[in-house]
Amino acid sequence: MSESRRIGITILPPDVTExxxxxxxxxxxxxxxxxxxxxxxxxxxxxxxxxxxxAVFASLxxxxxxxxxxxxxxxxxxxxxxLDRFHPCYPDKKHRAAxxxxxxxxxxxxxxxxxxxxxxxxxxxxxxxxxxxxxxxEQLRNEFKTLGFLCDRHPMTLLDDQLKHLKIIKIQNVPxxxxxxxxxxxxxxxxxxxxxxxxxxxxxxxxxxxxGIVETTFFxxxxxxxxxxxxxxxxxxISGKVEENWGASTLTVDAIRSMNIFQKSHLLNxxxxxxxxxxxxxxxxxMMTALF
Numbered sequence: 001m002s003e004s005r006r007i008g009i010t011i012l013p014p015d016v017t018e019x020x021x022x023x024x025x026x027x028x029x030x031x032x033x034x035x036x037x038x039x040x041x042x043x044x045x046x047x048x049x050x051x052x053x054x055a056v057f058a059s060l061x062x063x064x065x066x067x068x069x070x071x072x073x074x075x076x077x078x079x080x081x082x083l084d085r086f087h088p089c090y091p092d093k094k095h096r097a098a099x100x101x102x103x104x105x106x107x108x109x110x111x112x113x114x115x116x117x118x119x120x121x122x123x124x125x126x127x128x129x130x131x132x133x134x135x136x137x138e139q140l141r142n143e144f145k146t147l148g149f150l151c152d153r154h155p156m157t158l159l160d161d162q163l164k165h166l167k168i169i170k171i172q173n174v175p176x177x178x179x180x181x182x183x184x185x186x187x188x189x190x191x192x193x194x195x196x197x198x199x200x201x202x203x204x205x206x207x208x209x210x211x212g213i214v215e216t217t218f219f220x221x222x223x224x225x226x227x228x229x230x231x232x233x234x235x236x237x238i239s240g241k242v243e244e245n246w247g248a249s250t251l252t253v254d255a256i257r258s259m260n261i262f263q264k265s266h267l268l269n270x271x272x273x274x275x276x277x278x279x280x281x282x283x284x285x286x287m288m289t290a291l292f
């Protein structure tokens with residue numbers, strides 16, 4: 001995803017009127033496939049494709065009547081943006097709370113077993129209340145939970161407000177800090193555990209932010225201290241010394257703290273704690289270097 005964006009590929013969100021089951025590409029764009037939507041069954045994916053081939057979906061009600069997703073599937077489709085085009089103000093406004101309300105209203109009026117189609121087959125007739133605008137952060141949070149990624153930005157950008165209070169070096173600027181101890185914020189994307197000649201485990205870990213990727217090294221003592229915290233697809237605050245190996249800049253890690261993009265108020269407090277923790281750690285290492 002990040003590499004695609006870096007080379008100028010636009011990632012288009014899932015759309016029930018456009019997406020195939022798998023991802024598709026055209027020109028400089030890639031459209032997210034329906035199979036990437038968590039909780040959307042294979043049967044429902046097939047029904048979306050089959051019904052769309054018969055006729056375009058005229059409205060949200062038309063889509064719901066023909067595809068008949070269950071509640072969890074409908075909410076997943078809404079939260080990831082696959083039903084955005086059915087809002088009257090699309091594409092200028094993405095009001096997903098309104099789509100959730102419309103789905104709830106449809107549930108009350110849809111045809112039931114042992115009832116006549118004539119009595120219940122109707123468009124959504126209840127008047128929608130004046131709903132507040134969606135919170136942008138909450139919208140991105142739901143999108144990430146449903147897809148596991150964000151289509152138009154790196155997930156690390158969700159932490160920008162918290163990270164701006166810290167002395168964070170963007171990953172693209174790591175090579176400019178050779179020999180210095182710095183702190184970065186990155187998303188763990190790959191890792192490999194190896195053994196030293198003495199048989200002690202250590203780890204090579206790759207982190208990325210919205211500007212690039214960096215290779216880091218957890219030597220045995222650091223690995224033993226922090227290995228329980230390392231997990232794929234999570235954000236971290238990392239501190240260490242920038243070194244050059246075979247012409248490439250790497251970070252030898254001496255401290256790391258995990259972050260949580262799903263708890264906004266918690267993150268602010270946690271960031272303050274992380275700032276104190278890492279700054280203290282850096283100052284201690286700087287003092288030790290000066291002494292020896």
